Amino acid sequence: MNIDYSQEAPAIAGRLSLAEIEELVARPLDTKPDRKYFIALSISGSLLLIGAVCLAFSFYYGIGLWGNNQPVGWAVPIVNFVFWVGIGHAGTLISAILFLLRQKWRTGIARFAEAMTIFAVMCAGIFPVIHTGRPWLAGYLLPYPNQHSLWVNFTSPLLWDVFAVSTYFTVSLVFWYIGLIPDFATLRDRTTSKIKKTIYSIFSLGWRHSSRHWQHYEKAYMLLAGFATPLVLSVHTIVSFDFAVSILPGWHTTIFPPYFVAGAIFSGFAMVVTVLVFVRKIFNLENIITMDHLEKMNKVILATGMMVGYAYGMEFFIAWYSGVQAEQFVFINRAFGPYAWAYWIMVSCNVIFPQLFWFRKFRRSIPVMMVIVILVNVGMWFERFVITVTSLHRDFLPSSWAYYTPTIFDMGILLGSFGLFFTLVILFTKSLPVVSISEVKAVAEGAQPTHHGGHHE
Amino acid sequence: MNKRLFGIAALFKTPDEIIRAAKKTVEAGYQKYDVHSPYPVHGIDRAMKLKPSKLGFITLVFGLTGSALALLLMYWTMSVDYPMIIGGKPFFALPAFIPVTFEVTVLLATLATVIGMITFFFRFPENDHPLHDTEYMKKVSRDHFGVVIEASDKHFDESKVREFLSSLHPISLEEIYYSEKETYPVLEPKFVTFLVVVALVTSGVTYFSLNKLLYMQPFTWMMEQPKLNPQQPSTLFADGFGMRTPVQGTVARGFIPYPYMGQNNPTEVLQNPFLPTKENLKLGEAKYLTFCSPCHGNFGDGDSRLRGQFPNPPSLHSSRAREFSDGMIYHIITNGQNIMPSYASQITREERWAIVNYIRVLQRAKNAKSSDLQVVNKETGNNASN
Structure with missing residues (x-):
């Protein structure tokens, strides 16, 4: 098959007019949800409920209900935290980094990916807080003047995490909202319902599509993208510091920051593809979220998967090359010890299966894509599991070695976080435009002046 | 009825036309005008001869403020107010302060940029602008492009503006008026009731959580635990006491039994083992x-x-x-x-x-x-x- 890669494929397929784009995106907001919607919502809601019940038990009886115990004090809660923060990274990458790189294809998927960022960070934020066992005292994590005249430890990576994740959440939310303002205005001007109009008016702040405003708006968008880009890299770097700044073999490595960032983008893109495949089908957005977009995301998955694979290899090399016995033991124990099953799930899901994306046919096949991205999601959860648990379960004192198994409450809370994520995603699809209307209009065919910059009469 | 004119609006169908219209408007010497489009049209700021946005200055100032504040806070807390050696680092451990400094910089710069843009550059929220709820706004919100020349312009003359805009061959012209009577949505009974309800609910929930909830299970500072506290009864033992007496002959740590207890006779065998230092x-x-x-x-x-x-x-x-x-x-x-x-x-x-x-x-x-x-x-x- 001959494909001409010198010509960029149009960002929007099907030669849609501006009004058609708007109709397409706004339709889910104008129609009543159907039965399928409620079925999906009830499934995700049930998962959320399972998580809530498990959490209620955990708080009432204490977190002894979980499997965490010496020597594996950091277990599934931290695995889940890192997993969800990683999922979030794709959204910022698509909305900010691809924006700075002038990638037009991001417009169709940016809004959804940003929403997923926000929801994923919400899921992530739950875990460190519940891991403290007394989540209602989470305020102690912030530096505030108090009668004990105590301050938080600013030299601790765990405290950096508090700042990184909360800043990341705030900036993502603001970035998302800024993108939504013109869309709220568009929705305000097209709706006939009075209640909806009031709500949209409040959130649009009175936006009137003025070119004088667009000028500042575009500037702000660029500035925010410029900030979000180093921010997203810093967040997973700092998350990796939680491990790398310790002196535990298997954690104490300088490769962790880039390795974690690549892994985050890898898992995040996998999750975005997982969800978008359904969304484009259900809401008939095949022309806006095109097969080309999915293919590009699959290429990113392939590239970051290779980076993650390189990191796996390099960890082993450094363990051997450093000559540190404890380090070598941890890595041999990882691959051939009691948790070998988890390690090989991780390697096959993250490194081996994504290799199918070398073939264009598989990159553009929805079923193949679905299987691979779900495997990647599984594999990335296991990556964090392997890093956390295998480094801890056999520590320096062989008498305290143990085999960690999560309890039913651990798993219930993990299910609950998926429930929260998908509940929010499902609610989002019916309450806000899942695609940025104004951005997609701007990249539609004939949307920009023929004489760029208007120098000619 | 005397309606006050806000301006005259002209609608166009294509981005090329609006670029041309914007240029002509500038050439005609109008200052108080605006161009509206459903998305940012490339080159419109050049056609309108807009000065570059000064938004970046807000970002710069607040970003630097964020860095300075974060560093100052960390310096003061870690080196002055409660100096403590952690991990052998100096009190002012700059490398360890970089992550937080960066995050605070980004946070403050972002929030300031957005809030500054919305309030200072846009003067938002402004839902009572005369352009709202007009046919014109509905069209430019969707797929049209428009120019509005405002009545407050010093060259504004209704018939001349009308003539000028017609010469640009718009698809329609519309007169935009200020709303006849001023409305204050903030004073509407519904909104006031809403505020009162919000205030009552917030204060009620706050009172409940701080004064009641925190003293309930399981928020009671670990007060109730399955373990046995001193002086508590226990059903486990036949005598019902939670505390146990030690086995006969048990000697506590550091305790040397005194063999002359109850004897009246002072013992000459006891020697003072300590010098009066x-x-x-x-x-x-x-x-x-x-x-x-x-x-x-x-x-x-x-x-x-x-x-x-x-x-x-x-x-x-x-x-x-x-x-x-x-x-x-x-x-x-x-x-x-x-x-x-x-x-x-x-x-x-x-x-x-x-x-x-x-x-x-x-x-x-x-x-x-x-x-x-x-x-x-x-x-x-x-x-x-x-």
């Missing part, structure tokens, strides 16, 4: 003042501070008391005498001997010989008595 006497003084002085008086004169609530003991300076051996005094403290109870459980063995030493000091001071005085004068360099 300065430290030992300090300890003895402290313990004497705490445990003995309430009845025996600060100097052992038997002048009780208890004002008759407990019988006054005899003076420690009687010849009988002065002739007691160290072992006898120790025995009395340990065992008690007459109505004086045993202090064995309150005062440790070492402290009891220290008290004995201190009592000896008091006795000697109250009955000092002239030779003692000479020693004191020699040591302090005082020769008042000579």
Whole structure:
């Protein structure tokens, strides 16, 4: 098959007019949800409920209900935290980094990916807080003047995490909202319902599509993208510091920051593809979220998967090359010890299966894509599991070695976080435009002046 | 009815037309005009001759403020207010402060940029602008492009503007008026009720969570735990007591059994194992003042501070008391005498001997010989008595 890669494929397929784009995106907001919607919502809601019940038990009886115990004090809660923060990274990458790189294809998927960022960070934020066992005292994590005249430890990576994740959440939310303002205005001007109009008016702040405003708006968008880009890299770097700044073999490595960032983008893109495949089908957005977009995301998955694979290899090399016995033991124990099953799930899901994306046919096949991205999601959860648990379960004192198994409450809370994520995603699809209307209009065919910059009469 | 004109709007269908219209409007000398489009049209700011956005200055100033504030806070808390060595790092551990500095910089710069843009550059929220709810706004919100020339422009003349805009071949012209009567949505009963309800709910929830919820299970600061606290009953044991008496013959750590308990006869076998060193006497003084002085008086004169609530003991300076051996005094403290109870459980063995030493000091001071005085004068360099 001959494909001409010198010509960029149009960002929007099907030669849609501006009004058609708007109709397409706004339709889910104008129609009543159907039965399928409620079925999906009830499934995700049930998962959320399972998580809530498990959490209620955990708080009432204490977190002894979980499997965490010496020597594996950091277990599934931290695995889940890192997993969800990683999922979030794709959204910022698509909305900010691809924006700075002038990638037009991001417009169709940016809004959804940003929403997923926000929801994923919400899921992530739950875990460190519940891991403290007394989540209602989470305020102690912030530096505030108090009668004990105590301050938080600013030299601790765990405290950096508090700042990184909360800043990341705030900036993502603001970035998302800024993108939504013109869309709220568009929705305000097209709706006939009075209640909806009031709500949209409040959130649009009175936006009137003025070119004088667009000028500042575009500037702000660029500035925010410029900030979000180093921010997203810093967040997973700092998350990796939680491990790398310790002196535990298997954690104490300088490769962790880039390795974690690549892994985050890898898992995040996998999750975005997982969800978008359904969304484009259900809401008939095949022309806006095109097969080309999915293919590009699959290429990113392939590239970051290779980076993650390189990191796996390099960890082993450094363990051997450093000559540190404890380090070598941890890595041999990882691959051939009691948790070998988890390690090989991780390697096959993250490194081996994504290799199918070398073939264009598989990159553009929805079923193949679905299987691979779900495997990647599984594999990335296991990556964090392997890093956390295998480094801890056999520590320096062989008498305290143990085999960690999560309890039913651990798993219930993990299910609950998926429930929260998908509940929010499902609610989002019916309450806000899942695609940025104004951005997609701007990249539609004939949307920009023929004489760029208007120098000619 | 006298409607006030806000401006005249012209609608166009294509981006090329709006670029041309914007240029012509600038050329015609209008200043108070605006162009509206459903998305940012490339090149429109050049056509409108807009100056570059100054938004970046807000970002710069607040970003730097964020860095400075974060560094200052960390410097003050970690190096000044509560300096503590952590991981062998210096009090001002700059590399460890970089992550937080970066995050605060980004946070402050982002929030300031957005809030500054919305409030200062846009003057938002502004839902009562005359352009809202017009046909024109509905069209430019969707897929049209438009120019509005405002009546407040100094060259504004209704017929001339109309003529000028028509010359641009728009698809339609629309006059935009200010709304006839000013409305204050903030004062609407519905909105006020909403605010009151929000205020009541917020304060109610806050009161409940701070004053009630925090004292309920499981928020009670781990007050209720399955473990047994001292003095609590337990159904596990037949006698119903939670606390257990130790096995016969159990000796507590650091506890040396006293074999002369209950005996009246002072034992000459007890030898004071401590020399009256300065430290030992300090300890003895402290313990004497705490445990003995309430009845025996600060100097052992038997002048009780208890004002008759407990019988006054005899003076420690009687010849009988002065002739007691160290072992006898120790025995009395340990065992008690007459109505004086045993202090064995309150005062440790070492402290009891220290008290004995201190009592000896008091006795000697109250009955000092002239030779003692000479020693004191020699040591302090005082020769008042000579």
